[in-house]
Structure formats: C-alpha cells, structure tokens
Amino acid sequence: MINELRSITTFVRTAELGNLSKAAEALQISPQAASKALGQLEAYLGVRLFHRTTRSMSLTEEGQRFLEASQPSLLGLQQALQMARHSREEHAGPLRIVGPRTVLQSIIGPLLDEFGRLYPEVQPDIQLDDRLGNWVADRVDVGFRLGNPPQEGLIARRLFPLQLIICASPAYLRKHGVPRSLHELARHRCSAFRRSQDGRIAPWRVQVGESVQEQLVTPAFSTNDEEVELRAALAGSILGQFAGSTVAPHIRAGRLVPLLLEHVSDSLSFYLYYGSRTAQPARVRRFIELCIERLGENQDHLLSQEELKVAQARGLAALE
Numbered sequence: 299m300i301n302e303l304r305s306i307t308t309f310v311r312t313a314e315l316g317n318l319s320k321a322a323e324a325l326q327i328s329p330q331a332a333s334k335a336l337g338q339l340e341a342y343l344g345v346r347l348f349h350r351t352t353r354s355m356s357l358t359e360e361g362q363r364f365l366e367a368s369q370p371s372l373l374g375l376q377q378a379l380q381m382a383r384h385s386r387e388e389h390a391g392p393l394r395i396v397g398p399r400t401v402l403q404s405i406i407g408p409l410l411d412e413f414g415r416l417y418p419e420v421q422p423d424i425q426l427d428d429r430l431g432n433w434v435a436d437r438v439d440v441g442f443r444l445g446n447p448p449q450e451g452l453i454a455r456r457l458f459p460l461q462l463i464i465c466a467s468p469a470y471l472r473k474h475g476v477p478r479s480l481h482e483l484a485r486h487r488c489s490a491f492r493r494s495q496d497g498r499i500a501p502w503r504v505q506v507g508e509s510v511q512e513q514l515v516t517p518a519f520s521t522n523d524e525e526v527e528l529r530a531a532l533a534g535s536i537l538g539q540f541a542g543s544t545v546a547p548h549i550r551a552g553r554l555v556p557l558l559l560e561h562v563s564d565s566l567s568f569y570l571y572y573g574s575r576t577a578q579p580a581r582v583r584r585f586i587e588l589c590i591e592r593l594g595e596n597q598d599h600l601l602s603q604e605e606l607k608v609a610q611a612r613g614l615a616a617l618e
Contacts, residue, residue: 303375305339306368308332309347313357313365390419393581397442399426399494399523404544405568405599406442409592413585420581427494439582440589443569444541452571455586457593458600460566461542462503465554469534471617477537477557480504480513489527489538490517502539504561513561543568543599549606555613556606568593 311321312332322332340347347361357365397406410422441452444460466474470487477483490499499520501512519536521527528544530536532553542564548554556562570589572582593599601609 466537487518488515
C-alpha cells in the first residue's frame, strides 16, 4: 500500500535537492526507504518521474508537470500542520467550558478570575446549563459535573465530595423554630430546586443511617437558580438544602445555621472532565492543571463534622 504523503514529499524534496540521498537525509529516512517511496509513487501514477543515471537525476516531462501541480499543495499542507502544532503550544485562543448552573458559579468564579490574570490571551466561552449536552457537537474543551462520573470516552477527575446541608438563617429560626427531625420539615417553609431538564421539583437527598434517601418537600419557594434560592435563605424567608460548597462561607460566618446534621449527605461528587490526556492545546492543559491544583480536595468547599457541630451549637445558642 502506498503512503501518498510520504511518497509525494520524497519526490518533491528529491526534485528540489537533485539527489535522492540528500532528500532522504533531509526527511530523516534511509536512502532505501526514500527509493522505495519514490518507486511506489511512480508505480501508482504509471509514469516515470525521473531520468536516472549513476551520477545524477533529472525530472522527466511528466515529473516536471507533477512537481508544478503538487508543490503548492504540499507547501500548504505543511503550513497547516505547522500551524496546528503551534496552536497546540500557544495559550491564546478560545476555551469552551460547560457545567451545571447549580454550584458552578460559586466554585469556578474565583478560578476563572485567576486564570484570566495568568493567561489574558485566552477567551473563555462558558455555558452553564443543568442539562447534559453533547460533548462533541458542543465542541467542549473542559466540563464540570455534579453527581456521578460522566459518560464513557471522557476522562473524569473527582475534585471533591459534594455535601448537601440543610440550613436556615438565624432570622428564620427565630420566627419559625428549629426542626428536630425530617418529619418536622413538613411544618416549615422549605425551598426546592426545579430541574431545568424537565421542570420537576428535585427531592432533597438525605443520609438516613447507611443509605441516602430522597426526601420529598412541599416547597414554599422553588427556583432553578441556586443564587436566587440562597438569597432567599439568607433573607430569612426559607429553610433549604444547599451544596456545602455554596453555603460553607455563610455557615462559617454565622449567617446560616446547619440543621439535622445526621442527615448531611456526601454521596455525590464534583467532577472535572475532558476528552484527552495529550491532544490538547496548551490553554486547555493549563486550565485543567489549575482546576486540579485549586479545587482538588479543597477544604474551603467542605465542612468537617466538627465544624458543622460547632456552627450549629453557636447558631442555636444565639437564638436563646
């Protein structure tokens, strides 16, 4: 079988240098391989491309016409290959990032700010959507996902477990009281997240013993935007279940009080995913590296059981 690109490249370099051995040296192949490639091309075309003597080579008329026709195309192809290799190493260019609207803004906002300062020539294109899209059709460079690892064929890196914490503001608890069990939630103004993909209310996920169960709530407030839900909780309007990465700074500052700690779930995780370990532009590699460095098991997004207990005791004591 003929390797057309190698054969044509060998032919053009031989014509340019006037010597098969010099062409082989320039292409970093053996003279035997160069001679074979040239012979295969002539056999494939059914014409002689060179007049050969023991001392010299010269183009035949057919060889001259073939050189004139192939040389510009080969040059264009070589330039395209060089540009592709160069683009792989440069930091300038678009960076397409996808992920769920839920949680993502609070997690990668600071990360994108830092990345922008480090690589100002990169143009991030960020699409937030709780629905899962088509990786190939959407031309995604890097994605984030809550829950389980993404589809096969993609490389997934678990960044940290995602805690789900029931909490409310001190103002809410003073007005409506403190729930002491899941059963008592029925008497409270609970919020719920409305899923974008089907418009349905997502049940809360709670730890019950060794298993995670769904807890249905009758929502006094529902939204498909976690920032809106968080704002309502901070204002004292509702009691809700939030991702630990979203509420950790508010719990640490005393603006929210964690409740029903025995039911905090951490069965889900936050994943970074991408399509290849090697065939990536430098800007994509750098972003992946920064994500792993800044977010991998980052304790800013996690609350230990001791922290939760201390925050709850402090918050409840302030109500008295």
